Amino acid sequence: MQIKNNVFVITGGGRGLGRAMAESLAKQGASLALIDLNNENLLEATSSCESLGGKAQGYVCDITVEKDVEECFVKIKKDFGQINGLVNNAGLMRDGMLIKVKDGELQAKMSVDQFQSVVNVNLLGTFLCGREAAAIMATQGEGGVIVNISSVSRAGNIGQTNYSATKSAVATMVTSWAGELARHGIRVGGIAPGVIATEMTAQMKPEAIDRMISAVPLRRLGETAEMAHTLQYIIENDFFTGRIIEMDGGLRI
Numbered sequence: 001m002q003i004k005n006n007v008f009v010i011t012g013g014g015r016g017l018g019r020a021m022a023e024s025l026a027k028q029g030a031s032l033a034l035i036d037l038n039n040e041n042l043l044e045a046t047s048s049c050e051s052l053g054g055k056a057q058g059y060v061c062d063i064t065v066e067k068d069v070e071e072c073f074v075k076i077k078k079d080f081g082q083i084n085g086l087v088n089n090a091g092l093m094r095d096g097m098l099i100k101v102k103d104g105e106l107q108a109k110m111s112v113d114q115f116q117s118v119v120n121v122n123l124l125g126t127f128l129c130g131r132e133a134a135a136i137m138a139t140q141g142e143g144g145v146i147v148n149i150s151s152v153s154r155a156g157n158i159g160q161t162n163y164s165a166t167k168s169a170v171a172t173m174v175t176s177w178a179g180e181l182a183r184h185g186i187r188v189g190g191i192a193p194g195v196i197a198t199e200m201t202a203q204m205k206p207e208a209i210d211r212m213i214s215a216v217p218l219r220r221l222g223e224t225a226e227m228a229h230t231l232q233y234i235i236e237n238d239f240f241t242g243r244i245i246e247m248d249g250g251l252r253i
Contacts, residue, residue, distance in 0.1 A: 001145055001187075001235055004029035007080045008235075009073075011063055011129055012090030014041030016198045017149070017227055019048070021087060024228030026054025033076040033083070034058045035090070035129075063090055063125035073132035082140055085235060086133035088148045088170065092121035095159045115162045122166035126173065134181055143185025147234055148174050150192040152248045167192075171244050178242030187241035189234040194248030197221040217250035 008025055012018040013034030019041075022032045026049035034049075034056060036042050042058030049056035057079060061072040077083055094114045100107040130146055137144035151167040153160050174190040181188060195201060195212050201221060213219055230247050234240055 001084065001143070001238060003232065003235060005031070006084035007031045007033065007076075007082050008085040008087065009033045009035065009076060009083055009129070009133060010087040010089055011035045011125065013087075014038050014045050014058070017193075017196060017224060018087070018089040019045045020198075020224035021089065021228045021231050022049050022054075022056070023052055024225070024232065026050070026052040026056060028232075029053060031055040031080055032057070033080060035061050035063065035072065037062060063129055064120040066128055069125075069128040069132055073129075073136060077136050082142070083133055083136045083144065084142070085145045086129060086147070087231065088126040088129055088146065090121060090125055090129075091149065091151075092118050093160075093163050094118050095163065097159055098161050110161060118162035119166055122163070123169050126170045130173065130177060134177070134184075134186060137186050138181070138184040141184075143187075145235055146177065146181075146186065146188045147231060148188070148190045150174075150190050150244060152192055152194045152246065152251050154192060174244060175242050182241065187234075187238070189240055189242070190244040191227065191230050191234070192244050192246045192248065193222060193227055194246075194251040195221050196227055197223055215251060216248070220249065222247060222249060 003025055008030050010018050010022050013022050014036030032049050032054055034042055034045055039060050046056040046058045059072050062068050096110050099109050148170045150171040153164045154167040154171050156164050171190055174188050178188040230245055
């Protein structure tokens with residue numbers, strides 16, 4: 001699929017990786033529908049995309065609410081006339097240990113809210129947006145592409161029971177959807193990034209960043225431009241579907 005003149009929806013598009021991927025597509029002439037909860041971030045992101053040559057519009061939407069997602073995608077289709085691609089990027093992290101025990105005494109447990117809130121955004125949100133985008137693409141009859149953003153943590157990670165479970169699940173959705181949607185000309189891929197340099201990592205303590213870097217064979221964090229380049233490959237390669245690209249600098253070697 002070509003990028004120029006096609007319409008791509010990006011969830012969590014107001015900042016971080018979502019915005020970086022949107023800006024990369026905008027430079028190549030794409031039209032962007034950016035979904036986020038923060039309207040201020042959306043205004044900044046859409047303005048940036050338009051300055052780079054792409055058409056962009058922001059949509060404030062809670063992707064964990066079915067009715068809101070349905071209405072949002074209807075509006076996007078009405079505003080742009082079509083939807084050609086979706087990047088399921090929005091995600092939430094609420095890290096914590098399953099239990100904490102000290103001197104034989106239970107100190108704390110991961111709460112249901114801590115678990116469920118991550119499931120709602122990362123898993124339910126991905127499902128709802130993927131379903132609505134697929135329905136529109138299939139009825140358009142022109143095919144399309146869906147990209148789920150998973151994580152290297154999908155293999156399991158200490159302190160991330162909730163996050164790892166959801167990122168594993170969205171990776172399996174890639175395989176399931178690729179098989180189901182191929183008949184409609186819709187390809188589905190995934191990206192499992194390691195630690196990428198974003199505003200969030202920039203706020204971390206230097207010693208924490210050093211620990212992360214020491215675990216990466218390439219001894220550095222990934223760049224948002226590298227993430228965007230991986231997305232571009234999936235979009236443009238019409239024989240790519242049902243697979244996850246690990247973009248982690250060899251972290252899982």
